[in-house]
Amino acid sequence: ALSGGREGSLLAAIDRTITAGGARLLERRLSSPSCDLGEIASRQEAVRLLVEDRALADRLADRLRKVPDMDRALSRLALDRGGPRDLAAIRNGLAEAEALAALLADSTSSRLARAAGALRGHGALIGLLEAALIAEPPLLARDGGFVAAGQDAELDEARKLRDEGRSVIAGMQADYAAETGIASLKIKHNNVLGYFIETTATHAERMLAPPLNARFIHRQTTASQVRFTTVELGGLETKILNAGNRALEIEKRIFERLRQAVLAAAGPIGEAARALAEIDLSGALALLAIEADWALPVVDASRAFRVEGGRHPVVERALRRQGTPFIANDCALSDGAEGAAIWLVTGPNMAGKSTFLRQNALIAILAQAGGYVPARAAHVGLVSQVFSRVGAADDLARGRSTFMVEMVETAAILNQADDRALVILDEIGRGTATWDGLSIAWATLEHLHGVNRCRALFATHYHEMTGLAAKLPGLRNATVAVREWQGEVIFLHEVREGAADRSYGVQVARLAGLPPVVVDRARVLLEALEKGDREGGGHRRAMVEDLPLFAARPAPPVAVETPDGVRRALEEIEPDALTPREALEALYRLKALLTAG
Template sequence: MSVQSAQKAGPADAKVTPMMAQYIEIKTANPDSLLFYRMGDFYELFFEDAEVAARALGITLTKRGKHQGEDIPMCGVPVHAADDYLQKLIALGHRVSVCEQTEDPAEAKKRGSKSVVRRDVVRLVTPGTITEDRLLDAGANNFLAALTRLRGSSLGGDAVYGLAWVDMSTGSFQVCETDDQRLASDIVQISPRELILADNLLQEKDFRQTLEQAGAALSPVPRAYFDSATATDKLAQYFGVKTLDGFGVFSRAELSAASGILSYIEKTQLGERPPLDPPARQSGNGRMLIDPATRSNLELSRTLSGEKQGSLLATIDKTVTGSGSRLLASRLAAPLLDPEAISKRQDAVEFFFENEIMREGLRQTLKGAPDMARSLSRIALHRGGPRDVLAIATGLRAVRTAFEQTSKSAEYPAEIAAARTALGNAPHDLGAELDRAIKEDPPLLKRDGGFIASGYDENLDELRALRDESRKVIAKLQADYGEELGLRSLKIKHNSVLGWFIEAPTAQTEKMVADPGRFIHRQTMAGAMRFTTTELADLESKIASAGERALAIEMEIFDRLADAIVESGDLIKAAAHGLGVLDVSAALAKLAQEDGYVRPAIDGSRAFHITGGRHPVVERALKTSGGDAFVANDADLGPRTETDAGSIWLITGPNMAGKSTFLRQNALIAVMAQMGAFVPAYSAHIGIVDRLFSRVGAADDLARGRSTFMVEMVETAAILNQASDRSLVILDEIGRGTATFDGLSIAWASIEHLHEINKSRALFATHYHELTVLSAKLDRLSNATVSVKEWNGDVIFLHEIVPGAADRSYGIQVAKLAGLPPSVVERSKQVLSQLEEQDRSSPAENLIDELPLFATLQPAQPKTTRCVIEPALEELDRLNPDDMTPREALEALYMLKSSRLKNSDPIKN
């Protein structure tokens, strides 16, 4: 049964209980999400929501009563474990509306015995708006992004796109303008968990497929969210300013996207405003452009299987804080193009490289620093608890210590100096206050109480003493009365009728009876009398309400501390960022020292000279496994004269020899250099790479109807159409996905295009040895090969890149190493020998003379050759050498040779 049918139920239908009527009303207002409906200690789900959640979470589907004659499906999750279930649902792409009780059940009873406790949705949980620690990856940003498209572009072309992205857990807020060529790359660089856009855009099939490649949950919203006419006013109102001039100059597309993301945040947070930074404009011209295919091929942040382990990010990440890990990931995702800005980052790394003692002491401090930015965000959204306040206190303590630890040097690089300024400006007085206020191990939820430290508030301590030590308080009062009246037999007792009372033997109560104004008679018993006093009555009242009043005082203190934290939010966020900068710089310095990395020279030239370059991920894997040392190799792709464009290396050699590793390592070195890190090499000089392109590996895209070869050609087309003379291009085995002559022709023409049109620095690995003749006419093309040695019929890979061209592919030797059956290996050798013999009559050198440079290739017609391998083998199989004389054997050989031209079938080569 659906909620819609339940809503349409008429008067003749079965009665709807008040609780179910309330549920249906709230669910109707939130149709696009699963409704977590609070009932006591559980969140319950009903109707289709229950069926969906039960399947997704693997929990039992039950039922609760009937509606319209049918059972109502129901399932539920405990409130205390809700975060775990939310995490699973969000990971599966679901959105969840959290409906809480908004009044005390006692208040509801005052309206009548059948009154339902008021409930309302307090929050809409989506992949991009979560802030809970248990739902977040500490080392990754959780971006919510908004995309808008406007006609007419300041970048040129028919359309301009605005992108805005926010991390609600830290307050980061950025915008940029992009175009059709950069759109996919920019979205993948941001890597949002959720992408919101106008619903009409998702109706365009090709556009939707492009967006789905980013892997983000797509959330369509009305076009009114992106109204650029009101965008400026909306942003100014959100940040409480009259003009946005103080934040920078924004395009119409950027303002539209920023307005859309704020509208979505207001919708999902139901009035709560996360403490966002003012929007910062990110220029697309300031960072290296890396398209989605290249990011995937190079496994920058994830491996091809989707795992973080084994990626470049996992290999170089030695940070010890969440903010540092996120900052490192963002720098890796968007390498810089400004040599001066890169140099500032390198200066910070070099400072910690040279100051090891300071670095290690600082890293020990940073290990104990909580994630202040995320705790601050939860506190500002009224989702924080005592542990978040403690995190701010502990974090500010680490800030103070880090500031003191880095005060031993008189001169600092610009990045470290700016970070220290932020640490010094942190609200240290607030930190001291929080240290005094919060216990070391507070409960998770503030409603549990017991998180304010003893000695912080006198009244709270007194109430706790009454609550926790009422027996001691009563015993002390009893001793005081007994000493005053001289009655050792006086007792203070309690029962459910009288409450607390004073009891003494009747014969000893003269003084009490004589002072009725103080000792009020309550009851006469056989042999004893009972009294009370104003003091005892007050104490009884305090004891009865001490627990509630103690919790109320703790709540007041919490709210006061939370307000103080929010008021100092900007300073706290700046200090948290400062810790992140110190963490990243120290971590990269430690990486460089442990793994032998060097500071690369970065400038505006077209140089690309690497001496002793290594692949950071493969090298780490070899060290971890105890394997052989990584073989370092040089690369020089820079211009040969000042006026030249970059060089192209054409690399040949067998599979498994290390061609792909060599290609990837040079691309990774360029990325690491421009993110501001040291690089795995003996030395490196790199002129700024504006765009990085990589076409390595083979994969299909069946969802979009693309074969492996089609994917290869699409990616190659993107490279040849977009690469510039400042780009770095990595191409591996272009043309291998189709017929030999077709593939050779495509590879040939692609090299010529790179050389003559793109003029990019490039590494081009191939098995087409025929391409090596191009070096005779293309002056910036050099041949290189991976050296190997043969020993007893086997091939030994030396993994060294040396000048020259490979004379063979060693494919059969590699096949043997892979475990192909010996019979297949032997048969392959026979076929190869025959084919090579036929091919010697038409060497590739003839082709280079026949084709003018960058001419349109006319695919050669397949040659028809006479071959008698199968018939000859059949004849040979009939012969028995042991039964033949030498003369008979010789005659048989002549017979086979004679039948070769008569009985063979044509084989197309």
């Protein structure tokens, strides 16, 4: 997309992936299509199988919707920036992977069968994580509470003391009361003594005497109460006060143990994540092919490039939202083993030249990414590189004008493109003087044909170049058709053999909203310049010198003097004070004065 965002991009138009890993894999495939015919065929086989078996594709999609982002979780754990939810993501992802492997057990696609193999064999790690973690753990390890009950006796005790300290103390109080025979014995707490046993002075005598005095340690005597402690109560007090921190420390140790177990299996987990992304992408490309009526292309080692009924997926999507059909077009750059195959595409602005160029480049990319393509049929001989020089941009911060950027990009293409490259060039040389630009475009086209010997689509407004088709055996003229009706230009968006005779730039300027006076003036100048061009350069120069440059300026408005009698009568009228009848009479008087004046 021109804005740099996702909306309006190829990725947004074709992304049917379900998982985050599948979306990333699609982006990598589009940015780096394969040049390995075996790899491309393997990808196509997987997609074709899911196109033909829609029920299997739907079952896989249902499972994939439950798959978390294992790649990201594994990365965070490896960098020691992960948390319990990342462990849960690994657990849930591997569990879904096992279920997906069962669905693909009988797959005839070698690629999907390999993916299924990578999804198996994680039972031990899944069991460990399922037993150790609760169903929905918190985000951060420092929050605690993510280890399941029954995993660690010390943790369970610490949690019990932390959460049930009061009931534990009550139970101990009942035990001490039964042991001493003092029903009124209490265990209390204050900030000075902490937990202590309290009884009356009368009952204290029994506790101060053998054998109870060996167990109950005197701590304090008040006017009416005596306070004791025991070794068990002192230890319990420490445990209760520290139970929260102790439980958290134990959970952190368990988290680290689980993290290390995951990292020890990082290789197989990564393979499983990649397999899940592969399955997701194959299903997404199959769904796209079914929904958008795309075709499975033939990709081989030839130099063919033939497309029947090709379409631009992004433009087609935008037009569909408007209820407008996309006009499909054929493209045939195929030639023999020798020479180039170049189409010189002419036609007016807004007719669809740029769309035609881009859609064929996208078809090549999609074919070698391993999916179906937006066409009725396509045959793509392996493309080594796709080069594109389209649009206008400058780089003023580096002191490069729009034309300089254009030339730098064109130079890169001419210096790098080999005979298996696919090149699309749009409007080379338009940023400079007419004859300079035409010369550069002409020489560029000759170089692509004779030196690079590549397949190319070359769009231009320099109609003089169409004559090259008679001299260069690998060059063919094509044009985007239009019709004129009652002074209006109608774009048919059909690419046909032949050359355009004009550019219809003035009509497009009118469609863009230029003021009518500017459009009319431009039409007059165009006719004069074209006549001058036909009659020779000298006549044209004389004609330019004689152009009435300001003829199009509208005449200044003529000032109309108001008669004095009318002015005075108007000044005397008070509109708010007039009745309807008086207003009508005043209007008649003014008209009479104006006529008399």
